[in-house]
Amino acid sequence: MDTKSVANTAPRYFVPADSIWPIVGAVALFLIAVGAGLTVQYKDLGGAGSIFGKWVLAIGFIILLYMFAGWFRHVVMESLSGLYSEQIARSFRQGMSWFIFSEVMFFGAFFGALFYARILAVPWLGGADNNAMTHEFLWPAFEAIWPLTTTPAGDTTQAMSWKGLPLMNTIILLTSSITLHMAHVSLEKNHRMALVVWLELTIVLAGFFLFYQAEEYVHAYQDLGLTLQSGIYGNTFFLLTGFHGMHVLLGTIFLIVLLARIAYDHFTPNDHFAFQAGSWYWHFVDVVWLCLFVFVYVI
Structure with a gap:
């Protein structure tokens, strides 16, 4: 087999054209970092510094959303134009993984911080491991309970x-996994309706989860006195559940975009990696x- 024949049968590798989106994303992240820093620095002082920081932060997030929309649209157009090969599909799967x-x-x-506080720090402050003097010196009335x-x-x-609400949200999310799996099966069988x-049921369930989590936060602040400033328990509770809620919101947006693309x-049925990626994430x-x-x- 000559060199020309080998070249004709070799797997095709797509090389994308120059793109502005990486620099747009870098500008957005820079503005977010500067805006967050200014907002935190002038939070207690108020005045123009704090307001300016919030505006910079907001502009950074808007540019970031614009970058995501533009870059993803560019990738979708490349895919629909038939530019991608099986090698690119593998690259996408590896990237998502x-x-x-x-x-x-x-x-x-975050789970590591939670386990450290519960299993090591709190018992140690309570006098575990021959450390009886610690809690007497730092906090005489301390009780090592979680x-x-x-x-x-x-x-x-x-x-x-x-x-x-937490139990209800657990049932909602478990149900949403089932409905999304059924949507995936329907796509593979080409049952469009x-x-x-x-998929619409999954999005509705995601909306209910976010609504009930907001209700839970209102209940925590107004009725339980549980806030982000409520010691290590309040810190770990709101950081873990809050970041998870943010991921649910992003996943919901992902599912809405998939519905629009459908x-x-x-x-x-044979070419739907974006749907697979959304399913994996959810x-x-x-x-x-x-x-x-x-x-x-x-x-």
Whole structure:
């Protein structure tokens, strides 16, 4: 076989054209960092510095959203134009897999902080491991129990029960995983009507989850006195549930974009990686919530 024949049968590799989107994203992240820094620095002082920081932060987020919309639209157009090969499809799958792995590490850090506080720090302050003098010196009335509902300043709060809204949200998210799986199966079988119905149900369930989480936060602040400033328990509770809620919001936007793309017939039973990526992300978010429900609410 000559060189020309080998070249004709070799896998095609797509090299994208020059793009402005990376520099747009860099500008957006720079403005977000500067705006956040100014907002925090002048939070207690008020005045023009704080207002300016908030405006810079808002502009940064708007540019970031513009970058996402433009870059994703560019990628979609390239895909629909037939420019991508099987090698590119593998690259997308690997990229999404590494992204989810990075998210696992992200939440792993917060769960690690929670376990450190519960298993090591709180018992140690309570006199464990022959450390009887520590709590007597730092906080004589300290009780090594979890959740830690009394702060060193003497402020008290109440723990969030796993019953009620948290249990309801757990059922909602588990149900949404089932409906999204049914939507995926419908896409693979080319059942368009069933695909749309199942995906719309998933989006509705996601909306209910976000609504009830907002209700839970209102209940925590107004009725339980549980805030972000409520010691280590309040910190870990709101950081873990808050970041998870942010991921649910992003996942919901992802699903809405997928629904819009389905309306334009962008997917086929054999070519629908974007839908697979959205499904992977949503199931990951559901697994994280199950861990949250067990370790933050129940145990």
